[in-house]
Amino acid sequence: MAKKTTPKPAPEKTPKAATKKRSTLLDLSRTPAMKKLTGQAEGIYGDIKSGRRPSLRIPIRGLSNVSFSPRKGFFTIGDKVSKRTLSYQTVKPFAQSVRMMAFSKNLIETDDFASKREVYYTAKGSAKRGSEPGSAGWGPAAFKEQDESDAIMDDMEAMVGVNREQLGFIPAEQNGSVAGELIVIDIDPATGKKIEIDCTAFGRGSYSIPSRVEGLEFRTSAKFVLAVETAALFERLNGHAYWRDGKCIITAMGGVPTRANRRFVRLLADACKLPVYIFTDGDPYGYCNIYRTMKVGSGNAAHISEFFCVPHAKLIGVTPQDIRDYSLPTHPLEDKDKKRAQDAIKNDPFFKNNKPWIHALQDMVKMGVRVEQQAFAARGLNYVLETYLPEKLKRPDKMLP
Amino acid sequence: MAKKEKTVQAPVGEKAVAPVRKERKHIHETAESMAARQRDISVSEFFAKNRHLLGFDSPRKALLTAIKEAVDNSLDACEEAGILPAIIVEVKNLGRDRYIISVQDNGPGIMKKQIPNIFGKLLYGSKFHRLKMSRGQQGIGISAAGMYGMLTTGKPVEIISRTGKGKPAHHFRLQIDTKKNKPEIVSDTEIEWDADHGTKVAIELEGKHMQGRQSVDEYLRQTAIANPHVLITYLDPNGATIIYERSTQEPPAHTQEIKPHPLGVELGVMQAMLKETRARNLAGFLQNEFSRVSKRVAEDICAAAELKPGASVSRMGHVELEKLMEGITKTKIMNPPTNCVAPIGEEQLVRGLGSVVPADFYASTTRPPAVYRGNPFIIEAALAYGGQGQEADGPARVLRIANRVPLLYQQGACCSYQAVVQTNWRNYGITQPRGGVPQGPVTIVVHMASVWVPFTSESKEAIAAYPEIEDEIIKALQECGRKLKIFLSSRKRDMDAQRKQDYISTYLPHIGIGLRELLGLSEKEEHKVVETLTGLLERHRE
Known part of the structure; x- marks a missing residue:
């Protein structure tokens, strides 16, 4: 691994101690994942040895x-288990x-990783290679x-109770773009050395x-991070x-933010x-989907939400009140939109007891309209960045929690 | 035929046409001119012109009908004489559309003096004048076949018959005088014949031999199903010999001949019966000529008809006749006896079906006797399900049989077929398109046995849809369906268990592999895991 390298953008010249490194909360090592995998396997094997039909106990994933x-x-995930x-x-x-567990164990042992699609294809491989554990x-x-x-x-991830990446499975998704006054310090996969990436230099x-x-x-x-829904507004x-x-x-989420996007924003x-x-x-x-997932996590991956969300995030807009304040052009709410809002008020643990949000959602249903973030173009192409955002940033009370 | 036209067209038709003139005026007929051409039409002549009524409309059908008539006669004769039938059917091609068909039986033979009439005269027979379950009904069939042969080839019908060992074998060559409906004996000799007793009839005719649903081959196949006690040897035109062995040695139960039931007699027949009876008075006539009419019932009928029991039969006029018919319908009369109808039998029907249609499952039902219009009848149904030979997703085959005779034509018009369509087969686990026969590897057999099967035409191809008959057929089919359902669901259970077994043996080894890789098990331990799990899952089946 350790290969001599020519000097790269110097890692040492971080002048200020602005590299505010904190404990990342998340245990990076894959050892605990390994332990949990073998623990589950031992449980199954124990059942079989004592003549019982073995069970998998999978936490129910969902709101x-x-x-x-x-x-x-x-x-946080509850204790309902299937x-x-x-x-x-x-x-x-x-x-x-x-077999998926065995495959994961093999990934950990060989310090490799696989995308979801690759896992799918690995299983389809020739069964003849039976002697090579994990890859047959x-x-x-x-x-x-x-x-x-x-x-x-997903079931296995919930069952083992660690995050998918620790098991060696990585999503192959677009995780969003980042721009702004930011230096990301990463490791060059070729050399293993630290490199600095200047996000203003793209x-x-x-x-x-x-x-x-x-x-x-x-x-x-x-001074702050602004995560926007659409790639168009990011542009x-x-x-x-x-x-x-x-x-x-600024970062573009591209719809519901991926885990990597959420984790990145959280780490940052x-x-x-x-x-x-x-x-x-x-x-x-x-x-209910984009903001809620970014802020508190998803029902589907509640077992790891602790690390994959940004609890202090706020919604800057577009709020239902903005529609009135900025006289924005709207579209009528469809039935499924209304249902989604009402569902959130009734069933979503985040919205359920959240007064400002209940008020906002009810307000929107009552108005019967929705608005797109690009609707500010009706007031001039750059109105959103010249007027709207500066105004809203000055009025945190007009944001939603 | 018309004789007097001297000019132009000589139409065979009714009207004479005037000599051609300029203004072409019709000369109207007079009663006299018409009378000159009015005369008897012989039955033979009528059928010679209307041969389709008897099932000789196409060469292909004619070949089948001729064989069918001969076989019907042979089987009837054998059974009446209490002989287990063994028949030999031969179809020989003489080139192009010329065929010779011959049917030989081991029956009782025919008395010499009767031979010409039986084969050379239409409407001559023993069966029309009685009510007894038999294949033939009218006494038209075989002589019509001979006549058809004569009309198309000019060749006489050949008959050989011997009534017993030591008796001479007579060889006749007959033609039919169609005008007089009388046999013409071409030759009559005594010959050497290797059969002890029996009859052989050979007809040369214009025909066409084809395979398929309406072929001679199919007819014989179905005859074997409906008559498991018959041995059929078939020499086909290609030189092949097909033998349908007996699947039972038991001849059909003997059936009684019965007198007509009052409810089954129509006005015209009643009139004829009145003319022929030997009884003097009305009550006596009713008692003597009908079944289920006692003295008491006869009196009841007369009372209901407002006629005197002592009224003279010969002086019954039209008004009285109508009154009598009405009186009969008003009187409560016991159903006719049913010992005159013999079913094939559930077991025998399955044997017959089994010897011809190999299948995984058979069901059959014989219904109790029932009555339509005073005629007793019994409905039977059977089905054969599955097996290599049956098409898995085609429509079911429906075999219709009447008094042990297969019906091959006019399926759609037949009450049996309609009943199959009306039965809801989906209840019994087979698919059925709306308004159609069920789909799947099924052969369905419907048999109607009766002293009088109500065919829709003289060619005996379809059974008329009397509600009583249709009802019985549906009930019989439903009973078979229920049996099929039990079979299908138990088979499904077996298949499910098998599938489960396969499923378990497919996937369990992977739990072994996974655990070995996760826990570093030895190969022995891995095998033990799979073994234990197999045992656990087999004991536990939901």
């Missing part, structure tokens, strides 16, 4: 098994889960569609958040270098003690 405490600020005892009906997914195909136990392998993987382009963000360090003089802000005047770091905010503002469309999807 019904999630609780939210305002004090902690993120979703117990899958080996039977004729469950023998296939059971076998797939066990699974024959009839292989997956027909990637959906199946994804579901098994011209009209931007820095892409990698899939594995643990261990990144940051240096910045920015506008970046195209006018809004981050320079606004003294901020924690490391540099920056406030985080979220800018979505003014509609139930923007609030």
